[in-house]
Amino acid sequence: MNWKTFYALLSRDGHVARRNLIPMLLQNLLQPLLFTFIFGRVMTTSGIMPASYKNMLLPGIMAISMVMSGVWAVAMPLISEFQFTREIEDRLLAPIEIGWLAVQKVVTGMIQALIAGLVVLPAAWLVMGAGISLSLGHLLEMLLIAVLVALFSAAGGLALGCSIGQTQVGLMFSLVLAPMMMFGCAYYPWQALDPFPVLKYAVLVNPLVYASEGLRGALVPAVPHIDTFLVIAALAAIDFSLLYLGLKKFHSKALS
Amino acid sequence: MGVGIRTEHLRKVYDTPPPAAARGGFGFATSPGKKDKDKPKKKFEVVALDDVSFEIRPGEVFGLLGPNGAGKSTTIGILTTRTQPTAGRAFLGEIDIWREPVKAKRLIGVVPQRPNLDFALTAREILVFHGAYFGQSAKERERKADELLEKFKLTDRAAHMVRTFSGGMMQRLSIARAMMHDPEVLFLDEPSAGLDPQTRLLLWETIRDYNRSGKTIVLTTHYMDEADSLCERLVIIDHGKIIAQGTPKQLKQSIPGGYLLRLRFNHTPEDLLGALRLLPGVTEVRSNDGAGADIYAGSGGPLIGPIVNAAQTSGIEVLDVHISEPSLETLFLHHTGRSLRD
Numbered sequence: 201m202n203w204k205t206f207y208a209l210l211s212r213d214g215h216v217a218r219r220n221l222i223p224m225l226l227q228n229l230l231q232p233l234l235f236t237f238i239f240g241r242v243m244t245t246s247g248i249m250p251a252s253y254k255n256m257l258l259p260g261i262m263a264i265s266m267v268m269s270g271v272w273a274v275a276m277p278l279i280s281e282f283q284f285t286r287e288i289e290d291r292l293l294a295p296i297e298i299g300w301l302a303v304q305k306v307v308t309g310m311i312q313a314l315i316a317g318l319v320v321l322p323a324a325w326l327v328m329g330a331g332i333s334l335s336l337g338h339l340l341e342m343l344l345i346a347v348l349v350a351l352f353s354a355a356g357g358l359a360l361g362c363s364i365g366q367t368q369v370g371l372m373f374s375l376v377l378a379p380m381m382m383f384g385c386a387y388y389p390w391q392a393l394d395p396f397p398v399l400k401y402a403v404l405v406n407p408l409v410y411a412s413e414g415l416r417g418a419l420v421p422a423v424p425h426i427d428t429f430l431v432i433a434a435l436a437a438i439d440f441s442l443l444y445l446g447l448k449k450f451h452s453k454a455l456s
Numbered sequence: 457m458g459v460g461i462r463t464e465h466l467r468k469v470y471d472t473p474p475p476a477a478a479r480g481g482f483g484f485a486t487s488p489g490k491k492d493k494d495k496p497k498k499k500f501e502v503v504a505l506d507d508v509s510f511e512i513r514p515g516e517v518f519g520l521l522g523p524n525g526a527g528k529s530t531t532i533g534i535l536t537t538r539t540q541p542t543a544g545r546a547f548l549g550e551i552d553i554w555r556e557p558v559k560a561k562r563l564i565g566v567v568p569q570r571p572n573l574d575f576a577l578t579a580r581e582i583l584v585f586h587g588a589y590f591g592q593s594a595k596e597r598e599r600k601a602d603e604l605l606e607k608f609k610l611t612d613r614a615a616h617m618v619r620t621f622s623g624g625m626m627q628r629l630s631i632a633r634a635m636m637h638d639p640e641v642l643f644l645d646e647p648s649a650g651l652d653p654q655t656r657l658l659l660w661e662t663i664r665d666y667n668r669s670g671k672t673i674v675l676t677t678h679y680m681d682e683a684d685s686l687c688e689r690l691v692i693i694d695h696g697k698i699i700a701q702g703t704p705k706q707l708k709q710s711i712p713g714g715y716l717l718r719l720r721f722n723h724t725p726e727d728l729l730g731a732l733r734l735l736p737g738v739t740e741v742r743s744n745d746g747a748g749a750d751i752y753a754g755s756g757g758p759l760i761g762p763i764v765n766a767a768q769t770s771g772i773e774v775l776d777v778h779i780s781e782p783s784l785e786t787l788f789l790h791h792t793g794r795s796l797r798d
Contacts, residue, residue, distance in 0.1 A: 202558070208588035215585075216576040277576075289572040290582075290633065292538065294589035295561045456470070456539045 205296040206304055212291075213308040217273070228269040228316050232261045233327055239387070240328035254328045256423050258321070259415035260386030263349060265320040267384075267408055270313030270353025271360065271377065274305050278361030279369060282453055292454055302358060302450040306443065309354025310347070317346055334419050341428060342418035348435035349411040355439060356407070358446030362453040384408025389416065391424045407438045458514030458672045459549040459563055459640040461535060466544035468505040468530050468696075504530040505696045508544070512674060512689075517667050519687030520676040521784060527696040528676035529569060532645050535674070536566045548641065562590070565634030569645040571626035573618045579629055580605060580614040583636050590637035597636075604632040624655055631662065642666060644675040648682055660686055680784040692788060699791045704784065711790050712739040714782035717751040717759060720775040721767060724749055731766040735759060742793075752790065756781070 217224065240257050243249040281288035291301055325332055364372055383403045385393075390413055393400035403409050414431035416423055425431075505527045512518040520528045533539025534546055537557040546553045553560045574582050580601055587597025605611045608628040618626060627647075634642060644663070648656045663686060667673050677683050683690050684704045691701040700707055708714070721728070724743055733741045737754040744750050753759055756779040767774050780786045 202591075204591040205589050208585065208591075211588065212574075212577075212585045215581070219576075280575075285570070285575065286568070286572040287574050287576075289538070289566075289568060290574060290586060291589065293536065293561055293564075293566055295558050295591075296589075297558055456533065 201300060202296045205294050206300055209291060209294065209296070209301060209304045210307060213277075213304070214311075216277075217308070217312065224273075224312075225316075225319065228272060229265055229320055229323065232265045232268075232320060233323055235387075236261050236324045236327045240324070244328075244331075251331050254332050255334075255420045256389060256416070257387065258324055258328070258332060258334070259419045260384075260388075260412045261324050262317050262321050262419075263408060263411035263415050264381055264384065264386045266313040266317040266346070266349050267353040267356075267380075267411060268377070269316035270309045270350055271357040273312040274309035274354050274357030275361035275372075276369075278305065278358070279364065279366055282362070283366050288454075298451060298454050299447055301454075302447050305450075306351070306354040306358055306446070309357050310350040313350035313353050314346060317350070335421055338418040338421065342415065344432065345411075345414040345418055345428075345435065348432065348439055349414070351439045352407050352411075352435060352442055355442035355446045359442055359449055362446065362449035380406055380408050384412055386412045389413070389424055390426055404434075407435070407442075410434045410438070458516075458670050460514040460672065461512040461518075461641065461674065462547045463511075463531075463535070464509050464545045464547075466505050466508040466531070466534060466546060467542050468503075468527075468534065468539065469542045470502040470504055471500060503696055505534075505541075508693070508696070508698055510691050510698065510701060512672060514549075515667070515670050515672055516688045517663065517673040517675070517686055519683040519690040520674070520693055521678065521680070521683045521690050521788070522676075522693035523678055523788075526693045528678075528693055529645055530696075531693070532566075532643055532674070532676060536564055536643055537561055562637075563640045565637065565639035565642045567627075567630045567634045567642070567644040567647055569649065571623070571630045573621075573626055573629060573633070575617070575619045578615050578617055579610055579621070582618065582629065582633055586633050586636045592637065600636060604635060608632045623650060624652070627651065627655075627659075631659075635666065639671070641672040641674060644673070646676055646678070648677065648679065656682075680788070684784055690784075692784070692791065694788075694792050700787065707784060707787050708782045711782060711787050712752045714786075715753050715756040716780040716786040716789065717753060717756060717763070718744070718748065718776075718778040718780070719751065719763065720748040720777075722773045722775060723747060724772070725770060728767060728770045728772055731770065732763065735762050735766065750789070752786075 236257065239249065240254050244251050244253055278288070292298060294301070360372060360376065383406050385403065386408060390400070390409060393403065410426070410431045413426040414428065414435065417425040417428040417431065508527070508531060520531055522528050530539055534541045535548070535553060537553060537560055541554065548560045548563055551559045551563070574585070577585065583601035583604060584597050587600055592600065605614050608631065610625065610629060610632070613621070613625065618629065621629065647663070648659055651659060663673055663675070675686070687704060689701070689703050690707065691698050692707070693699065700710065702710070724746060729741050729743055729749060732738060732749060732751060737759065738751055739754070740752040742750045751759070760777060764774055
């Protein structure tokens with residue numbers, strides 16, 4: 201392992217991300233914040249939704265923003281860099297094992313996902329206005345879950361980015377990301393699926409469920425949520441499998 | 457001085473269509489895999505390299521010559537850690553490239569066939585980050601980047617994003633990038649494809665210049681004159697196999713007779729071919745598609761008269777005559793029956 205090269209690769213991604221900071225934030229955060237405004241402010245203030253919905257929604261919005269940021273941050277550059285132009289080639293020729301380049305991509309994605317979480321939490325809080333009661337008593341727990349969520353989103357981005365071509369990006373959104381967001385228990389707690397027993401257990405394959413429920417347990421423990429210990433175990437297992445899959449795909453994509 | 461390269465029985469079989477990287481036009485036929493009675497399923501298989509062994513001496517300019525799809529880029533891919541060989545080994549100095557790819561990567565610089573510059577960066581950033589990947593200090597990489605930008609006449613575009621660059625500028629920047637970490641071996645895959653003649657000469661000069669500092673140069677080309685004027689030694693590859701190797705001079709001397717006369721008749725009966733074989737100085741006559749003949753001989757022009765006479769005696773009309781002086785083109789033709797550009 202060559203730390204100098206690893207750090208240089210990381211700085212390159214940091215440099216590019218800083219250059220695209222505003223479009224990147226808009227792309228990842230505008231949609232969740234608009235959703236927050238309509239459902240967390242307009243609907244609750246007008247009485248269509250109960251005020252308590254705000255507390256339930258906030259962790260879900262944070263989870264979605266983190267996951268989307270992490271996935272996009274890794275998948276989109278990879279998809280374009282592995283295309284016809286093979287832009288990634290100069291980094292594949294850098295004096296470091298190919299696997300570490302993939303790990304570096306994952307670290308970049310994790311950092312972006314964590315930044316998205318850090319930005320969206322206060323922003324959504326502001327957008328929703330009064331009536332939010334977050335608990336900061338589980339800070340360590342929240343940090344751990346946030347890191348695990350960032351890792352699965354970045355590793356998932358790696359696997360996706362190495363599996364699809366540029367022409368399939370639209371399909372990736374409608375077939376993978378959109379259902380993941382809708383069935384990810386971000387906008388409602390898992391318990392709300394009680395009347396749909398099949399769906400309730402089917403959604404457990406969706407990693408976003410654990411992200412939403414885990415952050416809910418850490419930020420608003422009073423709202424019903426999946427047991428935090430189970431969430432952490434599931435997230436760790438998902439992280440491990442997605443990272444394994446992503447590294448494997450990266451390897452076969454990088455070498456011919 | 458310099459680092460040499462050795463390959464032992466390299467073989468590469470693609471079982472999926474090779475990705476876009478090297479692999480400009482592919483001239484291979486796909487062959488179905490083993491026929492199995494129980495499994496009639498056809499397997500995709502392309503043999504890109506077959507038992508390729510050669511040695512490149514430290515500090516020499518070495519060329520891989522062959523038509524599109526011959527396996528040149530696959531060979532470069534294997535030597536630059538980008539294409540995994542199916543069998544065989546490749547050494548860079550004492551380093552087994554596929555056992556210790558990271559060590560190998562430190563010693564090589566690669567100029568790809570198609571520019572693969574980092575589109576998210578400016579020209580200067582591309583060089584500076586490249587230096588950083590190779591562990592150069594901030595001061596060192598800034599200095600080196602400025603020096604190379606100057607050398608390749610890119611200083612005034614240094615702060616521009618490379619997606620706005622012309623093909624020639626991208627090519628120059630690719631070479632600058634490959635030289636940024638001062639590699640012992642510089643690989644150039646079809647470096648002069650698509651360049652105008654002036655830029656081409658400039659490129660040759662740059663290559664010779666880099667070679668003079670004791671570095672090894674490996675280049676692929678399908679331009680015979682490029683191989684001829686630039687390379688100290690060459691291998692000629694076709695269909696994944698080495699068909700000849702040596703210095704350009706040795707290779708040219710190996711062609712029987714040296715001169716090639718390509719003739720076209722309205723038809724070519726066997727007795728005409730027999731008569732042509734008896735002409736003075738002719739070393740070899742090959743029939744060509746029933747309406748022509750390739751004659752290898754010690755001279756060119758002086759043979760025309762006797763050839764026309766022989767044809768007239770047999771009642772055959774000569775439609776076209778083309779004389780080639782001894783060259784790698786004729787060598788390639790001699791070995792493969794095809795022109796380099798076919």
